[in-house]
Amino acid sequence: MRNRVKTPLESITEELKKKSKIPPSAIKLTKGEEILLEKIRSNTRDHNFNNVTRTKAYLDFYLKHPEIQWAFLGHMVSRNGGWNMTDLKGEFLPRLMAKTDRHLFFQFLERGNWLIFQDVYPQFLLYEESLRQRKPLFHLCAFFNISTFMETIWQQFWKNQDTYIHTIAMVINEQSYLENRVVQNPHYQKEVINNFEFMLQDWLSFNHILFPYGKKQLSGQTLHQFEILHERILLGKRLYTILFKNKETHQQVLEWAKRTPHTGSRKDYWPHIFNTVNEGMPGFPYQLRLESCQLRKGARKIYSPTLENAWKNVSQEEAEKGDWFEDWQVVEYLTDDDEMINGEIKHEYCKTLERLELATLAKKAITF
Template sequence: MLWIRKRDKTPLEAIREELMKRLKQAPASLAALTPSETTLLDSINRTTRDLNLNNVTRTRAYLAFYLRHPEIHWAFLGHMVSRNGGWNMTDLKGEFLTKLLSEKERDGLFRFLERGNWLIFQDVYPQLLLYEASLKNNQPLFYLLPRLQVSGFMDTIWNYFWRARDTHMLCIGLVINEQSCLENRVIQHPDYQQQGWMAFLFHLQDVLAFNHILFPAEGNRLQGQTLYRFQSLQERIFFGKKLYAVLFQNPEFTSQALEWATRHPHTGSRKDYWPHLFNSVHEGVPGTTSPLRLKSCRIDDDARRFYSPKLEEAWKPIAQPDAEPGEWFVDVRAADYLADDIDMVDGEITKDYCKTLERLEIAAYAKQAIHAQP
């Protein structure tokens, strides 16, 4: 008699099976908390609230966590992407966009960017702290994720990671989760749709360089990717997977990027990575028209640098309403995004970014010159 050995499930098949079971099961009622669980959750919520003050505090918290737990790749990816969020925020008070956008437009865009940055931290940082507590207790505590308003999708992903220590699968799972949360709570939120901020942002995306994500590294290296369809959830998830590949596919670049990040604390000013072009102090006279001076990301030694303020000097912290309730995970096809379908990614971005800066300078110069005419 022939015996046919049953093929072992792939990690993706095992995760999909667990997620399917979760969708078929009726939501379980939450058990009463023990005193130690209550204390832990209170501590996690308090720490998250204290660190979720602004983009600078969030971005530094991600890096500090990664330095404690380098197996959690998302923490470093989140740190580097959050740096870009801060640069986009300070651009709204910087050299170019103050000439191209009205104060109302810039304030609205800041609030949109800040809401997304705040929501992601509010969702993911408690997960990181719960993982840290699990390590200290030497047992998984992810059954507490619902108490932190985290999707059931991540309960499955974290428990799989606890068993398999699959850093790649966890990072992609977190990318899927955060972008899905962003989709429900920001991109499709009626307030942003009705106020027109989504359409406005999509229209200006290419012009304002909000679609470039830059990863600086020691040795004056710059890698990254460009997103062209921010409004698409599928594109944002695929983009996140490509960013992960850029940051982690080459161990030498990963090391150089981490060295740069630890040596250059995040301020929100683009001076952090290119001090030859940007300064957090305004070197010009406000209201005057400056000649064009940027070519191939270089300026003359005697030319003034472009103003890029520090975030905490540009924007005051703003109070945020609680995250909107709701479970985004309602279709097992979300697991399809977990597939390892990204090959080696070319992270070259310097030339494209330089061209974007030149377009911004020309546009700002032209608008300022028109307004200066009698």
């Protein structure tokens, strides 16, 4: 009787069970590999200036390599990160949060955005070079502090091209990578997460992930309990379902992304409501402008600046070392749940904007 061929998931599980962490010092590099490593580091730095440069780099890579689906998922989620950053200097939050708190929140968002890019982009470039050389180069992952989990995933992807497993594995990796470095970081726990838990979970737009498409249409998901790793991974799986399992939605979101450069302003997707120019008068009390996601007659548009005009580029400290991977049973997340999600979020998002308006109306303005 012939031996049954292992499924990709079985092969991954088997590899992870016997995986040992090989230090970079144990790997002897060729001169060509040393040059490649430095080239990848330089290329990654060149695209890791801010949210706009990172977000563009993800889309550019996806358009060249559409089999790497996380690149497009990462692009769309990173757009949302940019919108969250500029919200802190936009119409509502300067009236609801003190300047120091908004700056802390930006540091929190920016650190996470920077960390993910410096972890994932070298993986992309190693894959691209592997294609060019027609051989896998993922043994070099260790030199970028990339998890042994992802080294295994890339090796398997090279053999089987299972895009679902590969994308969800990257979701697991990036959220696990952030867990101790940002979400459980004592500084951010004290200054951001514990301070703003109510605001984050219940009525700010930070927990909405929006995928614009067509004319004024939105798809997406809302995350509650973002501080829980399990919930963030499940969110990533749902976002993947919305973005890739419905071919029509995927094509429409992709077309929107290609024709709409990311600026960080919410004007990118709803120019009928948001503007990069502040049309309001300084010192004047806020007046209600929205009704069912439409501007009231004669109302000024809501201010949503570009990232360039909202925040200066930040020089980040080197990423903390260490590999998050310890338990092979994390592969259970790689099972396809086969659920379909319509992703309707427009109504919920409109209600969030209205809540922000009402909260702004009820509070005196905080000066910049």
